[in-house]
Amino acid sequence: MLLSIPTWIIHLSSMTEWAVAMILLHRYGKLTRRKDVQRFAWLMLPHWIGGLCVLAYHTTSDRDSFWFDASKVINLIGSLSLLAASLGIILKRRSVISAAAVMLFAPTYSELLTRVQLVNLAFQISSAVYFLFLISLIVLYRRDPQAFAPMTIFGFWFLLVFVAVAATCNYYAIQVRGFATLTHDDLLHGFAESFLTLTNLFIVFGIRQKLRTAS
Numbered sequence: 001m002l003l004s005i006p007t008w009i010i011h012l013s014s015m016t017e018w019a020v021a022m023i024l025l026h027r028y029g030k031l032t033r034r035k036d037v038q039r040f041a042w043l044m045l046p047h048w049i050g051g052l053c054v055l056a057y058h059t060t061s062d063r064d065s066f067w068f069d070a071s072k073v074i075n076l077i078g079s080l081s082l083l084a085a086s087l088g089i090i091l092k093r094r095s096v097i098s099a100a101a102v103m104l105f106a107p108t109y110s111e112l113l114t115r116v117q118l119v120n121l122a123f124q125i126s127s128a129v130y131f132l133f134l135i136s137l138i139v140l141y142r143r144d145p146q147a148f149a150p151m152t153i154f155g156f157w158f159l160l161v162f163v164a165v166a167a168t169c170n171y172y173a174i175q176v177r178g179f180a181t182l183t184h185d186d187l188l189h190g191f192a193e194s195f196l197t198l199t200n201l202f203i204v205f206g207i208r209q210k211l212r213t214a215s
Helices: 005-031 035-042 043-057 067-093 096-111 115-143 150-176 188-215
Strands: none
Touching: 005 043, 005 188, 035 067, 043 067, 043 096, 067 115, 115 150, 150 188
């Protein structure tokens, strides 16, 4: 496998933190009797599944591109789900219905586009949707500060730092150090992924603060 044990630990810790965030947020919603917050926790699940696809891709030494492509498509569903969950809290409506409708409609694109085009399109749309989600979090906090702690919102925004670091490391690994991909440069790969671990830690700590306050 391409990944060293420390890099695997970083990947697995990020996955574990996201799972813990979902569990804690669901508990917080249940404790405060807020079904909208509980729905938000459930709608974090697609991103976790997308992360599992990335891990599956790494177990094949990055040879089976199906898993990597699947992660991009699933992450698009995840970004749409998060945006729908956030709008659901803002508008006090069950936007989970609209998210489900998007999930059912999305596969029809595969009939019109090639696999490569579909994956690239999914990645581009996912990035734009996630940014809209971040904007909605600011609106949400101003209207309903009890839903999330500032640290949780900061954590979601901190993902942009991870993306920037990953893009920089990817360029440096390929153009300067001469590796085929960032994954082949285990040192830079682990360094970049550590920022995703930090992102999820901020989210978890913020939810934990709210849970303690509610308790």
